[in-house]
Amino acid sequence: MAPPTGKGYKDVRNGAVLQMVEAASLGLPFEVWKTRMGRFRNEGNVVAFRNVYSTAGGGVRGVAAFWAGMGPKMFESASKGAVLMVSKESIIEICQGAGMSPMLSGILGGAGGGVCQTVVMGPCTYLVTAAVTGDKSKTMTQIMSETWKANGVKGFYPGGSAVAFRQATNWASRQGFTEGVRTQMKKMKYGDASAKLSPLEEAACGIIGGSFACWNHPFEVARIEMQARARAGESALSMMGVFRMVYKDYGTPGLFKGIVPRLLLAEEKEAEDGKAKMVCLGLTAALEQSSMVGKCIRKSAG
Numbered sequence: 092m093a094p095p096t097g098k099g100y101k102d103v104r105n106g107a108v109l110q111m112v113e114a115a116s117l118g119l120p121f122e123v124w125k126t127r128m129g130r131f132r133n134e135g136n137v138v139a140f141r142n143v144y145s146t147a148g149g150g151v152r153g154v155a156a157f158w159a160g161m162g163p164k165m166f167e168s169a170s171k172g173a174v175l176m177v178s179k180e181s182i183i184e185i186c187q188g189a190g191m192s193p194m195l196s197g198i199l200g201g202a203g204g205g206v207c208q209t210v211v212m213g214p215c216t217y218l219v220t221a222a223v224t225g226d227k228s229k230t231m232t233q234i235m236s237e238t239w240k241a242n243g244v245k246g247f248y249p250g251g252s253a254v255a256f257r258q259a260t261n262w263a264s265r266q267g268f269t270e271g272v273r274t275q276m277k278k279m280k281y282g283d284a285s286a287k288l289s290p291l292e293e294a295a296c297g298i299i300g301g302s303f304a305c306w307n308h309p310f311e312v313a314r315i316e317m318q319a320r321a322r323a324g325e326s327a328l329s330m331m332g333v334f335r336m337v338y339k340d341y342g343t344p345g346l347f348k349g350i351v352p353r354l355l356l357a358e359e360k361e362a363e364d365g366k367a368k369m370v371c372l373g374l375t376a377a378l379e380q381s382s383m384v385g386k387c388i389r390k391s392a393g
Contacts, residue, residue, distance in 0.1 A: 110172030113359070114164050120157035121356035122164070126223045128349035129315030132341050136351050147227060160219035162231055167215030171208040179204030179262065194270045201266030205258030213254050214247035220318040234322075250317030253330045257310035264307065265357075269300025301357035308353060309346040312337060 114122075128139045147156035183200035187193065221234050229237075238246040273296040277286045288296070313333040320327065328336065337345040 104173075107169040107172045109176075110168035111165060114168040115161075117359045118168075118356060119159075119161060119164050121352045121359065122219065123157050123159055123223050125311070125349035125352040125356065126220055126315055128352070129312045130220075130224045130319045132312075132337065132345050132348045139349075143223075156227075160222035160231070163215040163218040167212055167219075170211040171215075174207050174211065175204040175262065178207045179266070183266075193274060194267050197270035198263045198267035201262030201264070202259045205260070205262035206255055208258050208262075209251065209255045212258065213251050216254060216314065217247050217249060217318045217321070220315055221322040224315075224319045225322045238322075246321070249321035249327070250314040250330075253310050253314035253317055253333075256330070257307060257314055260307040260310065261304055265300050265304035267300075268303040269296050272296045272299045298358050302354055305350060305353055305357060308350050309334060309337075311353065312346055312348055315349075 123143055124140055127143050128134060128136070131139065131142070134142060143156050144153035147153045147159075179200040181200075182203045183196045186196035186199050191199070217238075218231060218234060221229075221238075222231065225234070273288065273293070274284050276292060276296060277284050277288060280286075280292075310330075313330045316333045316337070317328060317330070334346065341348070
């Protein structure tokens with residue numbers, strides 16, 4: 092079997108670009124909105140959205156509040172995108188080479204890639220949560236310094252178990268559901284599971300798969316609560332402890348607080364991924380053409 096192509100430099104670069112483009116546009120505002128609701132579960136969708144704006148003072152500051160934690164979010168996006176692209180594609184290729192179906196290969200690849208992401212996502216999501224739910228007068232540098240002095244490296248990983256469960260189930264579900272929908276669409280529309288879908292059809296499959304993958308939102312609520320409690324200096328709770336507390340106070344709906352912005356985030360991610368892939372392809376073509384021109388010039392000079 093040929094070595095996995097997912098380990099290539101292009102996959103690392105593309106993974107970083109895809110995630111950073113998504114985060115820099117509407118990804119982070121949806122993330123901030125979702126984080127607000129995950130911590131303040133008595134707020135509805137509209138109230139939470141307004142409070143993100145108003146608690147920052149409104150005006151330009153209110154708008155900027157939707158991009159709170161931009162620094163750590165961009166670092167997270169660049170690193171987790173590369174990690175996911177390399178690990179997921181490598182696992183998928185190995186699984187398919189072993190004779191597994193596209194859907195099963197997608198589930199295993201997504202789960203493995205999601206777990207690998209936890210190492211970089213733990214500290215970055217903690218800092219974003221601290222920026223959204225904590226003291227707005229604190230700068231990111233102050234938050235990092237205070238966390239390091241209090242607990243060292245460990246202080247950046249509260250809710251690590253919830254992050255791992257969330258990422259593993261998210262990408263396993265998203266990849267698996269998307270592959271399943273893609274296969275069915277190929278069979279229904281073209282009568283051939285190996286047929287090629289149009290960009291619009293690929294995007295539709297991704298949106299459906301990403302939406303179904305949001306079933307694991309309770310892990311996200313637990314992650315936000317555990318990180319916010321750590322930053323606020325409140326007593327620590329395990330993931331199961333958070334589940335019990337939230338269910339006792341708000342019932343099952345409490346475990347899905349912030350599901351609306353997350354669904355919007357899933358759809359926006361697919362749209363941005365499509366655009367970013369086109370950009371990446373364009374950059375790749377430009378670099379390859381530039382390389383060819385350079386070689387021709389050197390040959391002529393020689």
